Amino acid sequence: MTTSSLSSPPEGTAATAAPPKTDVPVLISGAGPTGLLAGILLAKMGIRTHIIERDMTVSPLSKAFSLHPRTLEILRQTGQDLSTRFEKQSLECHMGRMYFGGKLTAELQWTPAMESQFHHTWGLPQTSTVRLLTEEYERTGMGYIDRGWELVDTKVVEDIVGKKTTSWVETTIRRAVEGTNSRKGESAVLGTVEQAGEDEGKQYEIKVVKSDFLIGADGGRSTVRHVLDIPFPGRTRDANIILFDGHIDTDIPLDEMANLHAVGMFPLNGNRVRFLLSDGTLTEEEFAARKVKTPTKEYFERLLEETVTPHKVKILSYNWLTYYRANERRATEFVYKQRIILAGDAAHTHSPMGGQGLNTGLQDSYNLAWKIAMVLKGTAPLSLVDSYNEERIPIADEIIQLSSKNLNFFVSESYWFFQARKIGLALFSYLAPYLPTGTGGPTFAMLGLRYYKNSLNKEHATHHYAPTAPASIGRRAPDDIVYPLAADSTPVRLYNLMDILGAFQILVFTADCQVQKHGLEATLFTDVEHYQRSWLARWPGTGTGAATGVAASKASPQFMVHIISHPGLDATIGDNDLKKGSGYGKMYLDSEGGDLHRRYGITAKGGIVVVRPDTHISYRVESFDKAAWVDVDKYFGSILCRS
Structure with a gap:
């Protein structure tokens, strides 16, 4: 192993005087949407940040793709130019089509969320969201992203002088001397919260970074959460949900979202779509071993054909095809000793049903950034950060409950539940044109949180x-x-x-x-x-x-x-x-x-x-x-x- 001090900011990055005892005011672990937005907001309020990210490149997977009205408001508040760039690249969703028995039975027009200037949900693959946020973060000149570095340990240090106690965060980060920080045996299944074991004999460069605050936005497998031993109670669902992102040839219109029996179809761009398909449940042995089958193109195409017939769907190519493990979990605390804060999937995980995950993470950052900025400026006491814990935990619980209900309706957990769902979908499909329409209300639009x-x-x-x-x-x-x-x-x-x-x-x-x-x-x-x-x-x-x-x-x-x-x-x-x-x-x-x-x-x-x-x-x-x-x-x- 080799050890070095914190590297200097790249050329062109704003260099400002750091406070005593710290290298940077805010260290952020994770360059996903949650961490990036936190960095952008802090930068625009005058706070320098340093983002570390284990992956050398941005994931090509589309992952989350729904941006709800409340999130769109946040992007607009962050910057008009940023909001405009998102708008130009997003697909605005106006309706959802429902098919049953081979027929189009309903076109549900979403009622615009008139209480906001943003009336509909926007669809944008997470790869594009990360790219746009990365570009915005780099434009601020108030920080930089260190790729290939991962957090391995962190702690809050206290210094008591007389009656005054000061504190800061010391974080150990590392980078593989050869290769990447990826480890053997890591699960490729999305939604996993377990960490992989260490690789023996691997050499790393080590650094220790001192900061006033650390934001752990490092995903469901959060190292920050693990090293602080913060419990992550909840449950892992035994549902086998297949996620597909690719290009298809089909007789189904690709301009709006659609539901075909137990298949959700979401257009991304042109003939590129996202499919969510329920493939039953894990066996007891598979569930106990936390393993799932690896879906093949042939298996998925056959399953898809059985589900959407008589409609035609042919897979031309795909970017990814995987199972998703729905973990419904929430950290017992989001704020550790007022200096380390969990955000996004590191703090809460749930099923993708309803598209609430990415939006909740971005809203975590929106709640948190201004509070950290005020504390660093001396405008507000350190205790202001505790309100993040008080406010975001109930929101996480509400989102987990909502997503769980949506997942219950989507998957077949028993024969009778499956039959009831089929009947319910059939009735709803035919009655839908005569029912009041809506966006799912303020809860789905996230304006009512x-x-x-x-x-x-x-x-x-x-x-x-x-x-x-x-x-x-x-x-x-x-x-x-x-x-x-x-x-x-x-x-x-x-x-x-x-x-x-x-x-x-x-x-x-x-x-x-x-x-x-x-x-x-x-x-x-x-x-x-x-x-x-x-x-x-x-x-x-x-x-x-x-x-x-x-x-x-x-x-x-x-x-x-x-x-x-x-x-x-x-x-x-x-x-x-x-x-x-x-x-x-x-x-x-x-x-x-x-x-x-x-x-x-x-x-x-x-x-x-x-x-x-x-x-x-x-x-x-x-x-x-x-x-x-x-x-x-x-x-x-x-x-x-x-x-």
Whole structure:
């Protein structure tokens, strides 16, 4: 073995001063979608990262290919250019066709998710997702990917000086001197969570990397999770699900998703498709040995023909053909000693049914990145990271349960279940045209996922925590159209105003002309200016930072205030009173019917709604008088560092 220190960033990579005792602020293990998005978000908030990835090249397998509306919102918030690149290469899914007995029995038109600017699911192979995210990460110039390196050990180190305790992460990584880090006997079956044994006599180069944080985004077999001995309870399903990705010749239209008995068909590009096919269950011996049969082209083609007949499907070529092991598991904790965090499949695994996996991992990163950035900048205490554990564990449990139900319907676990499913599919196929259509609701679109009351999401006496209420604490902030005051200005979406990564958005709703009725114009604008100045002075913007590895870039505001006026209010004078400098929002009019006021549950008294950097609501107060502003100020003081 040979040992060396951390290598220098490649030429062209931004080099910034690292904090004492650490080589890089954030080390990320895994260059998949979850790790890459975390790196991108942190970079755009001024935080340097270093990504290690065991594989020398990006996997050519299509793997996950569904991007749901909530994820598309996140990509848009990450960057308009990034969102546009994804859109150009994705297939927008408008419907699902159902076939039964050789006939097309239903075309289910997905009801657009109108609560978002993204109305449908986009289809894109994971290979393309990784490529686009890799390109975006490299554009930031705030980090680099070390391929061929894998994590072998990690720990949190504490240094106690007097009454003050500081901590950091020390991670051991290695690279094979010859060949690759792949090991003999590794399972090629997707969904596996067991690690392979070591190869004897293999020589490695060893490094130790010190970082403030480590993000373990290294997949279901996560080494980070294993070396920290974090339990991964759950179950391994005995379903034999065959995944196929290749080119076919068929008489079935390839422009939309389709269900043919127990086969799911998903178009990728041209005549390239993804098939999911249930091949029964493992025998007791196979299940106990954690082994499955290796599907051959001939076996799969025969099984496919038996299932889709009388339709014709001929395999022309294929990129991969494998079984998938559905593991329904969740780590007992996602945050280890506030410094090491699990994300994506390293934290939770489940079946591919419903296409929730990749989306959940990306949303893990969206929840986590701004919290790490605020801690590194000294804006928030280290305890803010604990809220990631509080919020993402319930989400993982919900997704696992949803995917499990979908898998139960897809596979035949017993004779009677199989017969019932056949009857159910037949009835549904013929009744579907007469039933209400939909995207599967906010759950499938992932717009309805919400967080609960915790150290970050707090209720106020004027607005109690109500889990089912719209725009309640912890829910995703509703999006809709608002109108600039100038008559010739183009309407804009609220989410497009809240596009500063890492910034809190404060929405002030004036309700039924409260400003004019009570003569509060001067008071409102004075309060806005006063608290904007106060917050920006106490908690600097997202692009600033000292000895924390933060790039010396132009500061972005940490707080933005947007006033949403009731359409009956003539607010042109008030808008002129608002500052137009960095950190100050503007006034906008709601729609004629006051749609945004209604969706946010605003009463006649108006209100102030605090939207977190990840566009979830964390606090709200009825009214916008001086007492309401004082309470909002106290809220920020309770979650951020003392000034």
